[in-house]
Amino acid sequence: MDEKKISVKVCLGTTCFVMGSANLQELIETVPAKYGDKVDVMGVPCLGLCSIDWEFSKAPYVKVDDEVVKEATVEKVLKAIDEKLAQQEK
Amino acid sequence: MFIDIDCSQMKKYNQNAYGDYFVSKRYPDEARLIAVLSDGLGSGIKANILSCMTATMLLQFIENGQIPIRKAAEIIMNSLPVCKVRRISYSTFSAIDCDDYGNAKIVEEGNPEFLWIRDNEVMTPEYETIQSKTFKNRKMKVYKLKLKLGDRLIFCSDGVTQAGLGGGRLKLGLRRDGLIVLVKDKLSEQADISSSELSQYIVNQARNIETDRHPKDDISACVLYFREPRESLIFTGPPYHQQKDAEYARMFDNFKGKKAICGGTTANLISRELNRPITMDTTISIGKLPACSYMDGVDLVTEGILTLTKTLEYLESNTTDIDNAAGKLVKFLLDSDCINFMVGAKLNQAHYDPALPIEIEIRKNIIKKMANVLQDKYFKKVSIQYM
Numbered sequence: 001m002d003e004k005k006i007s008v009k010v011c012l013g014t015t016c017f018v019m020g021s022a023n024l025q026e027l028i029e030t031v032p033a034k035y036g037d038k039v040d041v042m043g044v045p046c047l048g049l050c051s052i053d054w055e056f057s058k059a060p061y062v063k064v065d066d067e068v069v070k071e072a073t074v075e076k077v078l079k080a081i082d083e084k085l086a087q088q089e090k
Numbered sequence: 091m092f093i094d095i096d097c098s099q100m101k102k103y104n105q106n107a108y109g110d111y112f113v114s115k116r117y118p119d120e121a122r123l124i125a126v127l128s129d130g131l132g133s134g135i136k137a138n139i140l141s142c143m144t145a146t147m148l149l150q151f152i153e154n155g156q157i158p159i160r161k162a163a164e165i166i167m168n169s170l171p172v173c174k175v176r177r178i179s180y181s182t183f184s185a186i187d188c189d190d191y192g193n194a195k196i197v198e199e200g201n202p203e204f205l206w207i208r209d210n211e212v213m214t215p216e217y218e219t220i221q222s223k224t225f226k227n228r229k230m231k232v233y234k235l236k237l238k239l240g241d242r243l244i245f246c247s248d249g250v251t252q253a254g255l256g257g258g259r260l261k262l263g264l265r266r267d268g269l270i271v272l273v274k275d276k277l278s279e280q281a282d283i284s285s286s287e288l289s290q291y292i293v294n295q296a297r298n299i300e301t302d303r304h305p306k307d308d309i310s311a312c313v314l315y316f317r318e319p320r321e322s323l324i325f326t327g328p329p330y331h332q333q334k335d336a337e338y339a340r341m342f343d344n345f346k347g348k349k350a351i352c353g354g355t356t357a358n359l360i361s362r363e364l365n366r367p368i369t370m371d372t373t374i375s376i377g378k379l380p381a382c383s384y385m386d387g388v389d390l391v392t393e394g395i396l397t398l399t400k401t402l403e404y405l406e407s408n409t410t411d412i413d414n415a416a417g418k419l420v421k422f423l424l425d426s427d428c429i430n431f432m433v434g435a436k437l438n439q440a441h442y443d444p445a446l447p448i449e450i451e452i453r454k455n456i457i458k459k460m461a462n463v464l465q466d467k468y469f470k471k472v473s474i475q476y477m
Contacts, residue, residue, distance in 0.1 A: 012370070012380040013354035014395050015440045022380075028372065043370040045383050045393065046354025047306055049441035058447050 006039045008036050008077065020073075021060035024066040025076060027050030041082055091190050091239055092319030092427045093123050096286035097312035097470055098293040102389060103304035104248075106316075109137030110247045110310040111145045115153065118471055121190035125151050126221045127312050128183040129247040132172050137181075137308065144170065144181040154189055159187045160220070160232050164199035179228060182259045184245045192237035192316060201228040202251045202266060205244040206235065209279050212270055244273060249309035250292060254299035264299060266332045276359045279322050285313035303371050319471070321427035326394055327434030327453045328355045329477040338432065338477055339363030345385070345430075350422055353394030356434065357383060373419030382415050390422050395441065398456045405463045429464060 008031065010016075010024045031041045039064045050067065064080040076081035094282035097112040107179055109132065126148045129139030144166065151162035163185060170180045182200025206213040215233050217338065222228035246269065255263035264272070272295055276283065283291075290310035297303055325343045329338050339360050343347065351357045361368045368391065371381040379400055380393040388450075393413040399424070400416035403409075423429060435456060442449040457474060464470040 011354075014393060014450065015375045015438070015443075015446070017396065018446055018450070021380070039382050042372070043381065044354075045357045045368060045370065045380075045391070048355060048358060051355070057443055061439065070136065084324065 004088075005037070006065055006081060006088075007063075008039060008041040008081065009044045009047065010041065010072075011047040011059075012043045013048075013050065016060035017048075019057075019059040021062070022061075023068045024062060024072060024077065025062060025067040027074060031078075031081070033059065033086075034078075035081065035085075038085065042048060091192060091238075091316045091470070092331060093188065093190065094285045094315040094317060094427065095123065095125060095313070096284070096289050097125075097310060098286070098289035100249075100293050100297055100305055100309040101309075102306065102308050103454065105308075107135045107138040108309035108310075109133040109141060110249070112143035112312055113145045113149050114469065115473065116465060116469055118465075118473075119152070121272075122187070123189070124185070124187050125245075126150055126152075126183060127245050127247065127310060128200065128312070129308070130181045131178065133308060133400070138236075140181045144183055148183060159185060159195045159197055163199065163230055164220055164222075167199050167220075167222050167228055167230050169383070172225070179225075182248075185432040186243065186245070186314070188237070188314070192235075192239075192241075194233075194235040194237055194243070196233040196235065196243075197230055198233075199228065201252065202246050202248055203231070204246075205242075205270065205273065207242045207244070207273065207277070208238065208240065210281075218400040230288075230437050236314050239316060239318065242277075242285075244269075244288075245294070245312040247308060247310040248290070248436075249305060249307035250296045250311055251328075253296035253304065253309065254301075254309060257299070257301045260299060264296060270425050271433060282317075286316045288315075289313040319427040320425065321345075321428045321430070322349070322422065323430045323432065323434045324349060324350045324352060324458070325356055325360070325388050326352040326398065328353070328359055328436045330435040331477075332436075332477070335359055336363050342365055342432065343380060346427060348389045348422065349387070350390040350392070350419065351388055352398055352419070355438070356394065357385065357391050360383075360388070361385060368375075374457065379415050381419060385395045390403065390418055392416075392419060395450050395453060395456065396452070398460065398473070400461065402456055402460050405460065405467070408460075423464060423470070424468060426470065428473075429461075431457055431461070431472070431474045432472060435475050 060070040062069040093096045126145040128141040128145040130137030177319045184201040188194035252263040254260040289311040292431045310420045383391040401419045461472040
C-alpha cells in the first residue's frame with residue numbers, strides 16, 4: 001500500500017472564493033477529523049484555472065492530488081478523496 | 091523629506107459642530123503642501139461657517155499661485171468683517187505653504203504663535219509684522235523658515251493655549267509655556283511620534299485640564315513633522331505582457347521598503363519568478379474575505395479584487411483595527427508615507443462572468459479611487475505604475 005498523503009488544495013482566488021470556495025474552507029477542519037493524517041488540506045492563493053478554462057463558470061476549483069474537481073462542493077471533494085484512497089488500497 | 095501632517099480637533103462642550111476649521115492639500119508634482127487652520131468667531135455652526143470660509147478661501151488664493159501667501163493673507167485680513175455684537179474679528183487664521191526641501195512660508199493672524207521644534211528645543215524664528223490698513227487692531231506675522239530633517243511645527247487654536255482658563259490649577263490656562271512643556275515631555279518620551287498621535291495627544295491633554303473635562307472652546311492642534319519618508323510598494327494584478335513577468339518580479343524584489351502583494355495570480359507569479367514558496371494562513375477566512383498568505387521578503391500577501399474593494403471601503407469610512415486581510419492592508423497603507431502601486435493591466439475574463447454572485451470591479455478603477463482617498467484624506471504621496 002502506498003503511504004503517500006493525498007493533497008487537497010482549495011483555491012481561494014477571487015473567482016473561486018465568490019463562487020463558493022469560502023464554504024469549502026470547512027474542509028480544513030472536517031477532513032483531518034475524518035481521515036486523520038492520510039489527507040492534507042490547504043488553501044492556496046489561486047490555482048490559476050478560471051482564467052484558462054474558457055467555460056469559466058466551473059469555479060470553484062479544488063485539486064485532489066492532480067485531479068481537478070470543478071464546481072466543487074464539500075460532497076464532491078469528499079467523494080474524490082474516497083476514490084483516491086480506494087485506488088491506493090488496491 | 092516627507093511632511094507628515096495631521097490635525098486633531100475637539101468641539102466645544104455642548105456644540106454639535108466644530109468652530110475651528112483645518113484644511114490641507116498636497117501637490118505631489120511640485121513637492122508642495124499648503125495647510126490652513128482657522129478659528130471662527132463664537133462656536134457651533136456659526137463659527138464653523140466662518141472658519142470654513144476663511145480657510146478654504148485662503149487655501150485657494152495660495153494654491154493658484156497668482157499672488158504670494160503673504161499678499162493673500164493680507165487681503166483676507168483687510169477684508170474680514172467685524173462682528174457687530176462683539177466688535178471683534180470674524181475669524182483668525184494660520185497658513186503654511188511649504189515644500190519637501192524644507193522651505194516654509196507662514197502667516198498668522200490672531201491665532202496663537204506656532205511652535206517650531208528642533209532637537210527638542212523651541213526655536214525663535216524671525217518675523218515681519220504687517221499692520222492692517224483697514225483695522226487698527228489687526229496685524230499679521232509673516233515668517234520664512236528653512237526646516238531640517240526632524241523639525242516639527244505645531245499650530246494650535248486658542249482652545250489649546252487657553253485650556254483650563256479660570257479653573258483651579260491653571261488660572262491663566264495652559265498658555266504657550268504649558269504647551270511647550272507638554273510637547274517637550276512627550277517628545278523626549280517618544281522622539282519619533284507621528285503627527286497624528288502628537289496632535290491627538292495635545293488635544294486630549296488640553297481637554298483633560300478643562301474643568302470637568304468639558305472644553306470651553308473648540309480645540310485644534312495641527313502638527314507637521316519633516317522626516318524621512320516610509321516607502322511601500324503594492325504589486326497587484328498580472329502584467330499585460332507575460333514575457334515581462336521576470337523583469338517586474340525583479341523590480342519588486344529590488345524595492346527598498348515595505349512590500350505587499352494583492353492577488354492570487356500575482357503572488358504565484360512572484361513565487362515562480364523569485365523561487366519563493368507561498369504558504370497560506372491555515373485559519374479559516376473571517377467574514378467575506380480570503381485569508382492572507384506568507385512569502386519570504388514580502389510583508390503582506392492577500393487576495394486581489396475583493397480585498398482591495400473592502401480596503402477602499404474601510405479607508406473611506408475611517409475603519410481601522412479590523413482583523414482580516416483588508417484590515418491588515420489598511421494598516422500597511424496608513425503606516426506608509428509614499429505608496430507606490432504596480433498595477434498589472436491584464437484582465438481575468440472569469441471575473442466578468444455575469445453568473446458571479448457579486449459584481450467585481452475593474453482593478454484599475456479601484457486603485458484609482460484608493461489613490462485619491464489616500465491622497466486627499468490621509469495625505470499620502472501616491473504613485474501608480476501600470477504594467
